[in-house]
Amino acid sequence: MCAATLMLAGLAPPASQAQSGKASPRERAGAVVFGEYCSVCHGVRLLKQDTAYDLRTAVATMSEEHFIRGAKTTRGAMPSFAGQLKDEQLADVYAYIKRGHTPNLDDVRMESNH
Numbered sequence: 625m626c627a628a629t630l631m632l633a634g635l636a637p638p639a640s641q642a643q644s645g646k647a648s649p650r651e652r653a654g655a656v657v658f659g660e661y662c663s664v665c666h667g668v669r670l671l672k673q674d675t676a677y678d679l680r681t682a683v684a685t686m687s688e689e690h691f692i693r694g695a696k697t698t699r700g701a702m703p704s705f706a707g708q709l710k711d712e713q714l715a716d717v718y719a720y721i722k723r724g725h726t727p728n729l730d731d732v733r734m735e736s737n738h
């Protein structure tokens with residue numbers, strides 16, 4: 625392995641930070657679920673946060689397990705999605721949010737139709 629490769633590897637951001645480039649299949653699936661079920665309260669593209677708190681802040685400190693449990697628990701204005709969404713779909717949403725700022729949900733939607 626050459627020095628340049630090592631340097632690049634060292635500069636790669638940790639997985640917990642916002643990723644650039646193409647969304648993974650899980651992130652794309654999560655974007656669609658989020659747009660359909662969560663964005664009305666948690667903000668379209670996670671950007672407009674009038675009614676519920678910013679889930680990007682939540683996932684920064686929350687495990688996937690905690691997130692899924694949270695999404696299946698009625699709390700205040702937060703409805704339970706236990707009957708509507710599978711854990712796997714909620715895990716996809718977690719991956720999508722974990723990805724960080726996603727400015728092109730529409731592109732993501734279109735990609736996921738292919």
Ligand code: HEC
Binds near residue numbers: 665682699701
């Ligand atoms: C009807 C509005 C609404 C919708 C729709 C909604 N949420 Fe929420 N959500 C809230 C509110 C309000 C809170 C803050 C609840 C509180 O602690 O008072 C919240 C909190 C949460 C939390 C934090 C729970 C915790 O343990 O602290 C998670 C995780 C979450 N929402 C996930 C989701 C996901 C995933 C979806 C889509 C599948 C979704 N929400 C859809 C309103 C909503």
